[in-house]
Amino acid sequence: MTTELSGVDLARQALVAAREAAKKNGAVRKEKPKRRTGTALRRDGREPLGLAAAIGMMMTERGMVAPAAGGGVLAQWETILTAAVPELAGRARGVAFDVGTGRLDVVPDAPACGTKLRWSAPKLIAAANEKVPGANVRALHVLAPAPMKASPATAAADPAPKQAAPVAPVERRTPPDGYHRAIEAHRQAAPPSRVDPAIAQAAERQNRAMRELSRHAFPEPETAADDATAPIEQARVQRRRQADATRAAALRRARAERAAREAGTAAIVPRPAVLRTTA
Template identity: 75%
Template sequence: MGFDADTGRLDVAPGAPAYGTQLRWKAPKLIAAANEKVSGANVRTLNVLAPAPARADPAAAAAAPAPQPAVPAVPVERRTPPEGYRRAIEAHRQAARPSLVDPAITEAVERQTAAMRALSRRAFPEPDVVPDDVTARIEQARLERRRQAVATETAALRRARAERAAREGQTADGVIGRAAKASQMGRRTA
């Protein structure tokens, strides 16, 4: 948007707020690049203005007033705080903070923690060291569960086959029953 040679300020107006943020992040690189490309430019600061809407007509863009800076170019000077304020802050820093924790409560918490650890050790004792070649208890339990699952599945399959055979008029071994055979013969003759 503009360059002030006296102060070394380069004014830039991004098209969107996100571009403005990127320009602020990359300001040192942009200043170095501008000084490298244009000899004698001596750009010292990059002033990112408020985002300007894009104008299609270049004549209208040239006639329009330049956007005002969103942030003042002059750095804000901090005043030194009054002497009374500085003394109050120093006194606050040096003051010892009183303990808000009751020693009796701290002692009770420590006793309770020790008791809980003792109960935990009794409820969950450390297992004895098991040699590597011996199956651990957990592996034995897993094997037993697998055996039970296989037995349950086998029993369920037998029952399903028996129920299907009964629906079809057969016995479980696949032989057609006498009553089923007679009823089938009666249907054919009728």
């Protein structure tokens, strides 16, 4: 035998379902709600009671608050944006809404769009609270820009860009005969060279005279034979010979003086040869 559920049982089941839905939406109050001191009108179980009335009565008795319309704000974001800032329609999207703080997170498609959203934050907040009653939007947070994905409505509104028609190659036309005749006449009418031949010959003679004077003033050194001694080497050999001759004369004089001292007679010192000087 099947027992029919009373209105109170149905209300309890509806309350459990409402709590589960509130947990999933993240809108359950963390603080323990205070019970109301007022007395609610109760009915006995024999009277019929609608589901909405039963849920409302249970929530009123336990002081529960209905979930905020956070999903409604995100669902109607395009309508809110078009109503507040029409020039930014389709250039920003709402990504999150915090029920506890009332903060709405928005992502623009460009930095300029984000700046415009920050300037229009009061208008957007007012439009959101007007379009979604009970949303209680209190702050607008603009996130970093990100490229927008084309929605089906935007894709239908913006047709695909047309491919540019291929550019035909430019054909170079052959110049007419008159053009060639004009070029030839210009070449023939060009003035001849104005250089005087006499002046050119005089300049050449002057250049030859300057080269001759330079050759006499700065003569080139004669190239010595391969077996000839260089001037510096000849001077070194001559000085070496003079030093050897001086050394030999000094030795001879020293020997003569020593021999005279041993013999006790005046020594005949040979006169040294006159040394030649070099320039």
